[in-house]
Amino acid sequence: MTTTIEAPRSPLRPVGKRGVNWEKWGWIYMRASGVVLVVLIFGHLFFNLMVGNGVSAIDFAFVGGKLSNPFWQWWDVLMLWLALIHGGNGMRTLINDYATQAISRGILKSAMLGAVVVLIVLGTLVVFTFDPCPPAQPAELLPSFCPVS
Template sequence: MTSTIVAPRSPYSRSPRKNGVNWEKWGWIYMRVSGVVLIVLIFGHLFVNLMVGEGVSALNFAFVAGKLSNPFWQWWDVAMLWLALIHGGNGMRTLVNDYATTRISRGILKSSILAAVVILIVLGTLVVFTFDACPAGQPADLLPTFCQAV
């Protein structure tokens, strides 16, 4: 049984450039490389969170706070965040290029994707690097129980 894939409906096409950077080629390469790196990062993340130590029963606020206090895990999570968001945004950009029918709709959709990716990267990075499970000067009844000794 054979199946056919319908051609994209977009009349959008680019004439090949003779000079300059081929961004489509580099986007394609990025998708392949980031996909492989993401597999390693995600399965490493899952293994440490679910298999090492007490397993899934140990996952709670204290576990996450302990991980986010370690610079290694901060950078691991930020790398996973950045690669996943840029990978997903680039995939969505490709879909918009293939299926958006007008130049204006392509511009609006790609600008929206870029804005969403940038905002999520900035907010996620801020959360990872500024997270403090035991902020100073807070009432004791609002802090987690493991902060009482501090």
Template sequence: MTTIQAPRTPAVTRRRGVNWEKWGWIYMRASGVLLVVLIFGHLFVNLWVGDGIKAIDFAFVGGKLSDPFWKVWDTLLLWLALIHGANGMRTLVNDYATKRLTNGILKWALLLATVILIVLGTLVIYTFDPCPAGADPSLVASFCPVAN
């Protein structure tokens, strides 16, 4: 005789511990909302304020990255976008990479690429110096004291 489970019995028993899929889902929604604000703020300042796109040059970027507010803004944008994208790619890997080994390799490659890009991007944001000491005056921007 076959036994049929009660209609409200879960098909899969819940494991104990942190539900990473739930937190990944929540992260995607929260970071998506925050990214919309960050991206449109970034586009507004870069494209519409002042002279618009004609004003974007080395001096504009150097001035922007010398302001702590914009460093934090760009860091948030970088981190949230990369982690948001990596989490989306992880979902695709889970959906389409059915072999356990392939799935693991792709997820590790995704993690490695994300960590490398976050580290390099953060280093650029916080170590950018538009006026490096000892640089050839003909190569630095006109607003640097070396160029004068």
């Protein structure tokens, strides 16, 4: 008596197809971005929690001062971009694994891509346009460290 095992679900990309192997590049990106993210995240945590007065020093003035420095702006933007693309790529992999219909897979991947793009744009705008002391505001609405004009 012989038992036949069904073939696994066919891959999304046929074996003989030419072109860019996005799965391979996605896999490589996940490994590389993971290593860089570990460095960025632990650097972020070390600076915020260990340097100076520690966690008790984190307030609006600390964040305002940090986001006024171009080094920390780019550090935070790089961390934001890598983390969101890393997470989006992981979600794309899960969608490919569990969404069985092509239409549902397309809708889910489009929604995930849209969410990642919106969050990247909004996060980048916040980091680069943050001003803790906006001009022409009443003095009672401004933080205490802002010069009164």
